[in-house]
Amino acid sequence: MLANRAVQTSMRRLAARQPGLMALGSQGKFAPPAIVALSQRRPVATERLSDSQAQNSILVNQRLKRPVAPHLSIYQPQITWYLSSAHRITGAILSGGFYIFGAAYLVAPLVGWHLESASLAAAVAAWPFAVKFAAKVFVSLPFTFHAYNGVRHLIWDTGSMMTNQKVIQSGWTVLGLTVASSLYLALM
Secondary structure, eight states: OHHHHHHHHHHHHHHHHOHHHHHHHHHOSSOOHHHHHHHOOOOOOOOOOOHHHHHHHHHHHHHHHSOOOOOGGGSOOOHHHHHHHHHHHHHHHHHHHHHHHHHHHHHHHHHTOOOSHHHHHHHHHTSOHHHHHHHHHHHHHHHHHHHHHHHHHHHHHTTOSOSHHHHHHHHHHHHHHHHHHHHHHHHO
């Protein structure tokens, strides 16, 4: 925009200094292309519309010409979709959980809660085995998945394992390692 304005200004100054040059521009034989381009005019037909009519008609025409993108439902689901979504979800759950627990830990002395390690360990020790196991799996599953999938992404950042076969294979490896290590941590 600024360059266009500079060219127009310089052409006007040139035309003011040398009026014969613009006459050459109208003939078109020896004129530079910029002078020919500036000397051409096109008539424009306009129609007076109210603001709401103009906006609505423009939007309607744009929507009619807009291409329709295919939706995910026409594609076959792949493991990479699920793992990508799960990686984001587990990251949000873990970070949100750490923030909530951190805020609760800071507010606990003011409110009278006992969130010290000793009181938490005593409370969990009193739970039945099935409840402890379920709670440990509930905590360890998103943590181990996010950690293993994060390592997978770091490996991708090096440029290796980027073929379709390797991506699928590493996805199933991440799921297997997640389940195995989560069960191991829950049984400890």
